[in-house]
Amino acid sequence: MSQTRLIQIEQDILAKNNAYAAANRALLARSGVLALNLLSSPGSGKTTLLVETIKRLRDRQRIAVIEGDQQTSADAARIRETGVPAIQINTGKGCHLDGHMVGHALEELAPQAHSILFIENVGNLVCPAAFDLGEAYKVVILSVTEGEDKPLKYPDMFAAADLILVNKIDLMPHLDFDIAQAVANMRKVKPSVKVLEVSARSGAGLDRWIAWIEAAHALERIGADATAQLSD
Amino acid sequence: MHEMALCESIRTTLEEQSRLHNFTKVARVSLEVGPLSGVEVEALRFGFDVVMRGSVAEGAHLDIIESRGEAWCMVCAESVPIEARFEPCVKCGSHQLQVTAGEELRIKELEVN
Ligand SMILES: Nc1nc2c(ncn2[C@@H]2O[C@H](COP(=O)(O)OP(=O)(O)O)[C@@H](O)[C@H]2O)c(=O)[nH]1
Ligand SMILES: [Mg+2]
Ligand SMILES: [Zn+2]
Numbered sequence: 479m480s481q482t483r484l485i486q487i488e489q490d491i492l493a494k495n496n497a498y499a500a501a502n503r504a505l506l507a508r509s510g511v512l513a514l515n516l517l518s519s520p521g522s523g524k525t526t527l528l529v530e531t532i533k534r535l536r537d538r539q540r541i542a543v544i545e546g547d548q549q550t551s552a553d554a555a556r557i558r559e560t561g562v563p564a565i566q567i568n569t570g571k572g573c574h575l576d577g578h579m580v581g582h583a584l585e586e587l588a589p590q591a592h593s594i595l596f597i598e599n600v601g602n603l604v605c606p607a608a609f610d611l612g613e614a615y616k617v618v619i620l621s622v623t624e625g626e627d628k629p630l631k632y633p634d635m636f637a638a639a640d641l642i643l644v645n646k647i648d649l650m651p652h653l654d655f656d657i658a659q660a661v662a663n664m665r666k667v668k669p670s671v672k673v674l675e676v677s678a679r680s681g682a683g684l685d686r687w688i689a690w691i692e693a694a695h696a697l698e699r700i701g702a703d704a705t706a707q708l709s710d
Numbered sequence: 711m712h713e714m715a716l717c718e719s720i721r722t723t724l725e726e727q728s729r730l731h732n733f734t735k736v737a738r739v740s741l742e743v744g745p746l747s748g749v750e751v752e753a754l755r756f757g758f759d760v761v762m763r764g765s766v767a768e769g770a771h772l773d774i775i776e777s778r779g780e781a782w783c784m785v786c787a788e789s790v791p792i793e794a795r796f797e798p799c800v801k802c803g804s805h806q807l808q809v810t811a812g813e814e815l816r817i818k819e820l821e822v823n
Binding site for chain 2: 608642665666
């Protein structure tokens, strides 16, 4: 016999994703892997920037890459040309990577201890913001061809950013992109956010981006060593 | 359209709950959605009907409780209401705001039989 009744559950809809993300984060922390989640709209230069970043780091750091894309595996192929391991996740209709997909990719990729893991998310300034992957930091890329108003149009993404890269600054002479206004808009959604200006094409500003990555990597390493000592 | 993925997650939760609490049909799902959750309520409603087909919640009524946004203004040193992330403090115009409420995306209650 069935009867109508009420059940109070108070369950966060993202709880499942957050649990997968937490498991990923714990796994990465144990081996001192720095994971960076790269987010932007399609065409802002994530893959190009990754390729240029890898070229500058590969002689002294171990690197692995997870590539998210709805359909193709072209980006992972571009990454593998640099000589570092890359795994492609095709999300099909899905507009973002989630913690579960990244967990599987981590099993397959098995990044080495103390390596740097770059995750290129699906090009989209809305959906990926809601899904924690277990990364240490979210890096949002905005290219100068996209307009200063983007931080206000996609506030959730910019509010989630730990670092923002303004890419394609080599094109500035040909555009009326107002970078001061763009940064002011970013600060409206996240007053404390750090912003670096770069060009994956000319290489301008990449030294500071590289320095930021290596500083973050050093922090991750200290964290992993401290945890290992505590559990000795 | 990550609302579809969110609906899939709701569906999984409802299927789990049906085993846990022994019910076969959900008549109503009550969801709390904050203005800063990044979710389009209309897209969520659309996705809900599509995704629940063939599940314990097929045809269930979706009840959305829109909660309110709130932030701590570091300049005023008090709680102020906000509707969107880029909005300044309604009292002093500052952007030094720390969101304290409005990001909710939570299943609150189920009516089942
Ligand atoms: N001028 C210029 N073009 C760039 C820069 N970075 C990327 N691009 C170009 O932008 C297009 C999209 O780049 P891609 O890396 O595929 O973007 P993704 O979709 O974010 O991965 C390509 O044609 C790149 O060559 C840059 O710094 N300057
Ligand atoms: Mg790409
Ligand atoms: Zn104020």
